[in-house]
Amino acid sequence: xxxxxxxxxxxxxxxxxVVEDLVRVQTLLREIIEEPGxxxxxxxxDNEEAALRQFExxxxxxxxxxxxxxxxxxxxxxxxxxxxxxERRPLLIVLTNYTQPTIASACLKAGADHFLDxxxxxxxxxxxxxxxx
Amino acid sequence: MxxxxxxxxxxxxxFDDHDIVRAGFRYVLEEHSDIQIVAEGASAREALDAxxxxxxxxxxxxxxxxxxxxxxxxxxxxxxxxEVAVLILSAYSEExxxxxxxxxxxxxxxxxxxxxxxxxxAVRSVAAGRRYVSPKLAExxxxxxxxxxxxxxxxxxxxxxxxxxxxLAVGKSVSEIANELCLSAKTVSTYRARLLQKMHFKxxxxxxxxxxxxxxxx
Numbered sequence: 001x002x003x004x005x006x007x008x009x010x011x012x013x014x015x016x017x018v019v020e021d022l023v024r025v026q027t028l029l030r031e032i033i034e035e036p037g038x039x040x041x042x043x044x045x046d047n048e049e050a051a052l053r054q055f056e057x058x059x060x061x062x063x064x065x066x067x068x069x070x071x072x073x074x075x076x077x078x079x080x081x082x083x084x085x086x087e088r089r090p091l092l093i094v095l096t097n098y099t100q101p102t103i104a105s106a107c108l109k110a111g112a113d114h115f116l117d118x119x120x121x122x123x124x125x126x127x128x129x130x131x132x133x
Numbered sequence: 134m135x136x137x138x139x140x141x142x143x144x145x146x147x148f149d150d151h152d153i154v155r156a157g158f159r160y161v162l163e164e165h166s167d168i169q170i171v172a173e174g175a176s177a178r179e180a181l182d183a184x185x186x187x188x189x190x191x192x193x194x195x196x197x198x199x200x201x202x203x204x205x206x207x208x209x210x211x212x213x214x215x216e217v218a219v220l221i222l223s224a225y226s227e228e229x230x231x232x233x234x235x236x237x238x239x240x241x242x243x244x245x246x247x248x249x250x251x252x253x254x255a256v257r258s259v260a261a262g263r264r265y266v267s268p269k270l271a272e273x274x275x276x277x278x279x280x281x282x283x284x285x286x287x288x289x290x291x292x293x294x295x296x297x298x299x300x301l302a303v304g305k306s307v308s309e310i311a312n313e314l315c316l317s318a319k320t321v322s323t324y325r326a327r328l329l330q331k332m333h334f335k336x337x338x339x340x341x342x343x344x345x346x347x348x349x350x351x
Binding site for chain 2: 067068072073074075076096098100101102103105106107109110
């Protein structure tokens with residue numbers, strides 16, 4: 001069965017960094033994302049500067065990014081991550097309530113892979129992470 | 134061609150209290166070499182200070198700022214720096230605010246759901262001295278669907294103006310009205326001139342016709 005094959009534990013879990021300023025949403029994202037042996041939340045931060053430092057240390061496979069942060073912005077973080085890209089290209093998923101076309105366009109041009117509406121597409125985060133090779 | 138046009142850089146100020154909105158707009162605008170952001174801030178105070186201290190062609194201001202409203206900033210900038218084109222940015226709909234913002238002297242109204250290309254168009258249009266009206270607002274204006282146009286003309290009159298309008302419409306003279314309301318004839322004439330201007334009429338006969346047509350007099 002292809003479904004059960006896809007659910008086989010990978011040799012190493014996919015490491016996800018979450019950048020989100022609201023504790024409640026951080027908790028919710030952890031619940032949605034974590035699956036022992038397969039997906040792990042390797043780091044959590046609530047501002048741009050701390051998130052960038054954490055990214056450099058962790059080198060995660062994927063980053064889920066809120067745009068409005070305690071300080072700085074998710075857009076600034078996307079730009080910094082894409083500037084210092086190494087041989088591996090992490091998946092960048094924006095999850096935000098700021099869904100104006102101008103902001104979406106800026107994020108995608110800056111290098112985000114997906115732009116999700118927090119009020120509508122919350123569960124899509126997990127689907128996208130499941131597709132990480 | 135001599136390439137002179139590329140030397141013209143549009144100097145722009147950007148004021149919105151959401152960091153991410155400013156960051157998104159900055160990212161989109163700075164991709165264009167003819168636009169340079171020379172000032173940025175999150176409050177009306179910062180906007181007014183910047184307009185005073187930093188030469189700029191265009192100022193983009195959010196309607197809802199934490200201290201004063203964008204409309205207050207607009208009115209002050211119109212007086213102190215009429216050469217600066219003001220674009221008002223708002224999460225509210227164009228139906229609600231579009232026309233009022235233009236009437237208060239803004240060069241354009243930007244709804245937050247506008248497309249990036251429209252934003253750049255708007256900045257270039259107003260920098261060139263034109264007004265920017267989005268296709269959606271143009272359509273609303275054409276079909277009379279903005280809040281302002283929904284109102285009958287007499288609804289724009291103050292209470293006193295409407296009182297004098299009603300008396301003029303039934304054929305009373307300025308001096309009769311002055312006596313009835315205990316005002317000087319000069320004051321009544323001033324009210325008359327003002328209400329005629331507001332209603333875009335020239336004579337008392339126009340007022341009477343309007344009043345009959347709108348069932349304001351029997």
